[in-house]
Amino acid sequence: MSQVGFEKFIVPDEDEYKKIETIEELTEEDKESLAKAGIVPEDKDKAGNFVQMDQSVVYNKSFIDGVEILGIREALKKYDWLWDYYWKILEKDKDEYTQLSDQLPTDGYFIRVRKGVRPPFPIQSCLYLKKDNAIQSVHSIVIVEEGAHVMINSGCTLSNLVKEGVHIGISEFYVGKNAYLEFTMVHSWADEFITRPRTAIRVEEGGRFVSNYISLGPVKSIESYPTAYLVGKEASAYFNSILYAPPGSLLDVGGRIVFKAEKTKGEIISRTVSGGGKVIARGHLVGDAPKIKAHLECDGLIIKEGGIIHAVPELEGRNPDVEMSHEAAVGKIAEEEIEYLMARGISREEAISLIIRGFLDTSSMNLPPRTQLEVNMALKQLEEKGF
Amino acid sequence: MLEIKHLEVEVNNRKILKDINLTIKKGEVHALFGPNGIGKTSLLNTIMGLSGYKITKGEIIFKGKKINDLSIDERARLGIGMLFQRPPVVRGVKMRQMVALASGKTLKDEHIEALAKELQMDEFLSRDVNLGFSGGEVKRAEVLQLLAQSPDLALLDEPESGVDIENISILGYALNRLLQKDLPIMERKRSALIITHTGHILKYVVADVGHIMLNGRIICTGHPEEILQDIKKFGYKECELCHR
Ligand SMILES: Nc1ncnc2c1ncn2[C@@H]1O[C@H](COP(=O)(O)OP(=O)(O)OP(=O)(O)O)[C@@H](O)[C@H]1O
Numbered sequence: 001m002s003q004v005g006f007e008k009f010i011v012p013d014e015d016e017y018k019k020i021e022t023i024e025e026l027t028e029e030d031k032e033s034l035a036k037a038g039i040v041p042e043d044k045d046k047a048g049n050f051v052q053m054d055q056s057v058v059y060n061k062s063f064i065d066g067v068e069i070l071g072i073r074e075a076l077k078k079y080d081w082l083w084d085y086y087w088k089i090l091e092k093d094k095d096e097y098t099q100l101s102d103q104l105p106t107d108g109y110f111i112r113v114r115k116g117v118r119p120p121f122p123i124q125s126c127l128y129l130k131k132d133n134a135i136q137s138v139h140s141i142v143i144v145e146e147g148a149h150v151m152i153n154s155g156c157t158l159s160n161l162v163k164e165g166v167h168i169g170i171s172e173f174y175v176g177k178n179a180y181l182e183f184t185m186v187h188s189w190a191d192e193f194i195t196r197p198r199t200a201i202r203v204e205e206g207g208r209f210v211s212n213y214i215s216l217g218p219v220k221s222i223e224s225y226p227t228a229y230l231v232g233k234e235a236s237a238y239f240n241s242i243l244y245a246p247p248g249s250l251l252d253v254g255g256r257i258v259f260k261a262e263k264t265k266g267e268i269i270s271r272t273v274s275g276g277g278k279v280i281a282r283g284h285l286v287g288d289a290p291k292i293k294a295h296l297e298c299d300g301l302i303i304k305e306g307g308i309i310h311a312v313p314e315l316e317g318r319n320p321d322v323e324m325s326h327e328a329a330v331g332k333i334a335e336e337e338i339e340y341l342m343a344r345g346i347s348r349e350e351a352i353s354l355i356i357r358g359f360l361d362t363s364s365m366n367l368p369p370r371t372q373l374e375v376n377m378a379l380k381q382l383e384e385k386g387f
Numbered sequence: 388m389l390e391i392k393h394l395e396v397e398v399n400n401r402k403i404l405k406d407i408n409l410t411i412k413k414g415e416v417h418a419l420f421g422p423n424g425i426g427k428t429s430l431l432n433t434i435m436g437l438s439g440y441k442i443t444k445g446e447i448i449f450k451g452k453k454i455n456d457l458s459i460d461e462r463a464r465l466g467i468g469m470l471f472q473r474p475p476v477v478r479g480v481k482m483r484q485m486v487a488l489a490s491g492k493t494l495k496d497e498h499i500e501a502l503a504k505e506l507q508m509d510e511f512l513s514r515d516v517n518l519g520f521s522g523g524e525v526k527r528a529e530v531l532q533l534l535a536q537s538p539d540l541a542l543l544d545e546p547e548s549g550v551d552i553e554n555i556s557i558l559g560y561a562l563n564r565l566l567q568k569d570l571p572i573m574e575r576k577r578s579a580l581i582i583t584h585t586g587h588i589l590k591y592v593v594a595d596v597g598h599i600m601l602n603g604r605i606i607c608t609g610h611p612e613e614i615l616q617d618i619k620k621f622g623y624k625e626c627e628l629c630h631r
């Protein structure tokens with residue numbers, strides 16, 4: 001029926017796990033799995049927390065007035081109007097994964113940040129697959145109302161038991177007028193794991209969307225191509241991603257920004273390292289309104305034989321008054337940089353490792369401290385293995 | 388300290404250095420002059436061991452040891468350091484880290500900060516190496532790394548080019564410290580080879596010997612100030628006729 005062969009995977013039951021009262025009630029093992037994706041299993045200094053385990057929403061809590069966090073099934077029951085946001089900017093029939101997601105039992109998060117509310121802390125949302133050989137189907141909606149500002153740290157992670165499985169994640173984000181949504185996602189998968197996020201974002205006048213996407217661990221296949229629609233004047237979107245493709249993996253990743261209103265701005269920046277795997281780094285900018293500014297930057301380092309990086313930068317101007325540019329560079333580490341470091345007394349191996357580590361540096365992303373810590377640990381592990 | 392004998396070097400199958408002979412003694416500072424594109428940087432790069440500079444004849448002896456076949460880092464650890472004319476950007480590697488590494492991880496954070504302050508580079512420690520640095524900042528960053536590395540032989544490729552007068556004095560002060568200019572001549576152990584077009588840096592860092600490079604050779608050696616005056620007065624054209 002499909003290239004993946006979904007039949008062989010289990011579809012976990014909804015409400016299989018009981019709800020918990022505080023996030024601390026998770027078992028130590030579960031907490032460790034969450035930590036791998038940069039999720040702090042604490043309620044302290046959070047605007048809210050959400051945990052979906054397999055197909056059960058086990059925890060959804062907000063600690064700030066004006067921030068609502070529910071499971072999407074519950075939310076759809078509670079709010080009739082929410083159906084207008086469900087399958088609105090993504091199409092059900094887009095591909096076999098969206099179709100499947102529509103057919104399978106699905107849960108996910110519903111996050112609404114009310115007008116003008118600006119929580120000082122991030123919201124954490126964790127999609128956690130505990131069972132081996134299972135499909136996790138998630139459909140999430142985030143609504144950030146006019147003038148509201150929020151950071152969401154999303155982690156997708158697996159228990160140690162999971163070797164193989166599929167994650168399908170449908171996400172529809174609505175960023176209101178002058179609102180701000182910063183969405184940071186860290187993936188921590190396994191060697192045989194397949195993940196298919198399908199994401200769309202709509203940004204209204206003066207609104208701003210920032211996405212930081214990091215995947216440094218093992219994975220079999222990722223296919224991710226979020227689209228941001230800038231529909232209001234001066235809206236903006238920024239996609240940053242840092243990726244490492246281990247041997248045997250296929251990372252087909254990128255982003256698309258559709259500039260539909262004047263003076264909108266957007267940037268897609270990706271840095272990918274192939275340690276033997278294949279990366280298709282896509283970026284598509286569609287300039288469909290006057291005075292827009294769009295930039296695409298796509299850098300790839302191939303550090304092992306057999307590694308492939310295929311950069312596909314696309315600029316599509318549909319208006320004479322657009323400013324669109326792209327830079328793409330793929331290759332091995334510059335010998336000049338290696339030798340520069342060696343001239344300071346550093347060995348060739350150490351120089352190479354420093355440069356790769358530097359290439360994957362995330363300090364410009366302003367990640368939350370805990371996420372940064374996890375990313376640093378993941379990088380350290382890679383480094384110790386010699387990348 | 389350094390002895391170069393009959394050195395011949397090819398770049399891209401083109402002979403650039405034909406017969407270089409040069410001796411730099413312990414504690415000496417030498418200045419190297421020559422027109423653009425003549426091979427000055429190539430000589431320094433060859434001493435440092437950078438790739439692309441193929442020694443086809445002759446030898447380079449450092450501290451009594453032939454170093455022709457040593458790797459760059461081995462040469463650095465033996466005590467050769469270089470200020471690059473145009474160093475590359477190393478993205479994601481922070482200046483602080485670079486300075487620590489250059490010191491062989493011996494410098495503590497507070498020392499790094501003190502050194503950086505001296506070069507007015509303290510605000511650059513958290514920045515990526517050379518990323519977005521101005522011309523003058525690049526040079527200060529290079530000197531900062533050299534101070535941390537404290538090589539016995541400093542190869543300085545146009546340390547003052549693109550640097551304003553105030554900053555040249557900062558650089559000069561730092562380089563003098565590196566070269567132990569505060570000690571009596573007899574006690575100085577460090578040497579340097581400085582490439583300069585203008586000679587401005589020599590107002591701060593006093594050179595003992597000057598050389599002119601032309602046509603793949605060092606054709607003239609003498610008092611650095613006098614050589615510089617001659618170049619200013621007569622240009623390199625006259626040198627070609629001289630062959631002392
Ligand atoms: N890596 C290289 N690849 C190709 N050509 C090179 C390389 N290095 C040097 N050359 C060539 O060798 C010649 C000497 O260059 P070099 O940089 O040594 O000159 P220079 O004396 O330092 O000049 P300047 O005063 O302009 O810095 C030039 O023609 C230069 O283009």
Ligand SMILES: [Mg+2]
Nearest residue numbers: 427428429472
């Ligand atoms: Mg030069």
